[in-house]
Amino acid sequence: MIVAEIKPLEEIKEMVKDKKGVLLVGCNTCTAVCFSSGKRELELLQTQLDLSLENPKPAFWQVIVRRACEPEMVTEISDYTREVEAILCLSCGIGVQTLSDIFPKKQVFPALNTSFLGRPEKLGFWQEVCVACGDCILHLTGGICPLSRCAKGLLNGPCGGSHEGKCEVSPDIPCAWEEIFTRLKEKNQLNMIRKTKEPRKVIRKPRYLLREDIFEDEK
Amino acid sequence: MKSNLERVLREKKFAVTAELGPPRGADPDNVREKARILKPYVDAANVTDNQSAVVYMCSLAASVLMIEEGLEPVFQITCRDRNRLALQSDLLGASALGIRNVLLLTGDHPSIGDHPEAKGVFDLDSQQLIQLTKKMREEGKLLNDRELTKSPDFFIGAAASPFNEPLEAHMMQMEKKVESGVDFFQTQIVYDLEKFKKWVSEVHERRIDEKAFIIAGVAPIKSLGMANYMKNYVPGVSVPDAVIKRLEKASDKKKEGIKICLEVIDEVKKIKGISGIHIMAIGWEEAVPEIVESAGLFPRPAFKE
Structure with a gap:
């Protein structure tokens, strides 16, 4: 929401x-x-x-x-x-x-x-979990979004500021990449992140979505 | 042509690099003076790029000032302040200006720096930047496959984090960096030798040290305050309590700091798989000559053209 x-x-x-x-x-x-x-x-x-x-x-x-x-x-x-x-x-x-x-x-x-786009974690506490980037990779990252949950939005694993599960930005912020790592390891799916992902290809400009199957142009 | 640092490493000499922090100001003499101090004692010196997300003179300009003083730079460049256009054009410019070593970094987050509201770019990350730099060097092409009129010529460096947990996750990052094209690593500062040795054995087991040179970061501690700051606030640095205690007891903190640094260097020199040291004495560049001499690493190797 x-x-x-x-x-x-x-x-x-x-x-x-x-x-x-x-x-x-x-x-x-x-x-x-x-x-x-x-x-x-x-x-x-x-x-x-x-x-x-x-x-x-x-x-x-x-x-x-x-x-x-x-x-x-x-x-x-x-x-x-x-x-x-x-x-x-x-x-x-x-x-x-x-x-x-x-x-x-x-x-x-x-x-x-x-x-932000987020969800309630507890009563009175919400977390950002999506940036509407337009190119979802959640199937590759254990269902955890690094673009919203990593402070730097990194695509290729934790940076040198990640330590013992915390982000360099604040000890209150969990390192998303460590969460991803832990979850994929549990699922025996670390291969998903072993290869470097290419730079993102989404073009940042005002976005529109046109669905041909339901679009009706009023003429 | 190969950089001096690359030649030292390829000829299996124990390398010495240092760090040169550009000033918060437009003063070229500040850089020149530090370069003159460091020049006889190191094979190359890293020029930090708005380190800790704090504004300083740009690392490209400071690198060129160093070259003019005869000191070889390791040009540090982060993904924090530049998108993919700026990264590529700065790298091309750096090569054109005679820079032969680069250290490719993601960069600290702006919120921990002196302009915390700044937008962090992070269009690419260090892994992607390494791949891209190698592509420019080997294939003569940009990220978008457009041909370059001339390839940049770089010895490609990256950072390694021996003290970050979980070890396996950070080891995986290192393996990815090697696969992407790293020639050498410079590690975060070593105080915790036990942990460092454990890390090196893991690196060795994965044969990372056969594919890239590993230079261990060291730094003299100037004061107790600095030790505590590093322990608590610098990402990826581990300062053991024993070190803090020694500094507490010491009457001359600076002397003790250098002594601790020399002990670390002594140990690091013996570790198989470590090809050199990187002395990070930012704001205390004058300490570098003493450290290099006392560590028995002076004079530095010289090559005939």
Whole structure:
């Protein structure tokens, strides 16, 4: 899922303080699951803004969309936006951009910092485990992604900073390559990493995905 | 033409290299002065590349200043600050400027350096960079197979980590580097001789020492603070408690530091499979002449053209 956290209150106050009406839009998918954009977070943020902003302060409204990244679902909340000057969006950056596109006359503010693609490890603790690189090699690395979990994103084994399972960057960060090594060794699959992998061939430019089998061009 | 370091190693002389840290500034005399100190006592000197992810004068420029002083550089280049375009063009430029030894590194992570917010490039890693450099040298081609007008001529070096666990994982890295085209290794600093000997026997068992020269890293400790820092913060260095205790007791820490370094060199010289020492006395280059002389490694071999 996409993991995000709410921005510091001061930063959000700066965005909305001069607005007359602000609609708080939550998203009920990824970022709600990580406790950043559900009903509870919307209520809490509105209360905090109400209590801390000086008069004249904005009037607030709230609405939650199922997925803020999907234009069709965002269009459904058009009625809520009519009266407001600005939208404060509690969703990942994709949702913020969708709202900005669908409501070009409104000011759309991001209330969250989108952190990464990750998963919950414990309650209140998430880890980045994918960088959406576009060329998955998890079958070769014991199901552990070195691009996201190795600080340097190395493709060919641990660097000299890896020691006793820890990364040179921080003793709190496990060395992904040692995890990969250990898992492949257990599976008797060290051959998977014995040969040097070639430099990556994915071209880094704005990416699109077009599926011919389902794509319908509206002409 | 072969580098001086390569000739020393191929003629089975015990090699001595040192490290020259470029200054944080645009001052060429700083490099020249260090080069003049080191020149008679070493076969070549490594020029560090923004070491520990801290900004210094670039290693290419400092290497050229060293050549002008008559000291042969081992040009260190990391994958941290350059993508594949920059790596290739810097290597071509280095060869054109007369650099004959390179040490190819992944590089420390920017977050441990002096610009922790910097983007780490890591477009390639050291394994891929070794393969690429060998390809340029042997096949005269770039990564994308385009032909070079002239191949670079390098003696290819890489780092080895004798103290990192698990040993098997790091041994595998070394074997991969040899397969990719490494001619020589320089190891992380040795203080823990017991562990080092165990590592060398593993290297020997895998016949890595038959395929590449192995130069053991050594370094004089200047102070107790430095010893503790190395023990706790420098990735891949193991400082035994016995060493710390000796420094604690010593009244003259510098003298004791050099003494410990000489003892390590004495032991390392006896180990089969070790072809030389690499003295990492960054910020204390003046210690190198004393160490080389006291270790009985002076004068250095000289070759007629």
